[in-house]
Amino acid sequence: xxxxxxxxxxxxxxxxxxxxxxxxxxxxxxxxxxxxxxxxxxxxxxxxxxxxxxxxxxxxxxxxxxxxxxxxxxxxxxxxxxxxxxxxxxxxxxxxxxxxxxxxxxxxxxxxxxxxxxxxxxxxxxxxxxxxxxxxxxxxxxxxxxxxxxxxxxxxxxxxxxxxxxxxxxxxxxxxxxxxxxxxxxxxxx
Numbered sequence: 501x502x503x504x505x506x507x508x509x510x511x512x513x514x515x516x517x518x519x520x521x522x523x524x525x526x527x528x529x530x531x532x533x534x535x536x537x538x539x540x541x542x543x544x545x546x547x548x549x550x551x552x553x554x555x556x557x558x559x560x561x562x563x564x565x566x567x568x569x570x571x572x573x574x575x576x577x578x579x580x581x582x583x584x585x586x587x588x589x590x591x592x593x594x595x596x597x598x599x600x601x602x603x604x605x606x607x608x609x610x611x612x613x614x615x616x617x618x619x620x621x622x623x624x625x626x627x628x629x630x631x632x633x634x635x636x637x638x639x640x641x642x643x644x645x646x647x648x649x650x651x652x653x654x655x656x657x658x659x660x661x662x663x664x665x666x667x668x669x670x671x672x673x674x675x676x677x678x679x680x681x682x683x684x685x686x687x688x689x690x
Contacts, residue, residue: 508542512553533561601650605643612639637673
């Protein structure tokens with residue numbers, strides 16, 4: 501496999517085709533998205549100049565995912581805030597902060613999955629799901645607080661969430677509780 505210091509090399513040609521030198525096959529942006537999800541490390545190079553264009557290709561993948569599915573991960577307010585940092589003194593700090601925030605979020609999600617799996621694995625059928633429900637509720641609250649803290653750092657003058665947004669969060673938590681109750685009922689019926 502052709503690799504660059506442990507990375508698979510993807511060549512992008514003038515006709516916009518992408519060639520995986522590791523597998524000697526042409527790939528699509530969707531294939532590259534799957535490689536990212538699998539944790540495969542790759543670099544995208546311009547076939548003619550040899551320039552590293554990985555950043556722009558990954559950005560293109562995000563753009564396609566955002567427009568294709570309708571399930572956007574990047575809220576408009578976040579995108580607007582991000583745009584304001586281009587050319588700003590904070591531009592140098594933003595990438596490392598976002599990377600750190602995403603790493604912390606990913607670690608919390610993994611911990612939550614582990615706790616829920618452990619709780620469901622240890623919970624006999626018919627036993628109350630109060631513990632897993634509490635864990636889910638706590639994790640949702642922690643993730644919301646983490647995101648609010650992150651946004652507060654970008655905009656220190658941002659006002660705290662309005663009562664309506666707190667009510668919406670409570671409604672989301674109530675919906676999660678109801679879904680867990682329905683799951684418990686199904687488990688009880690089994």
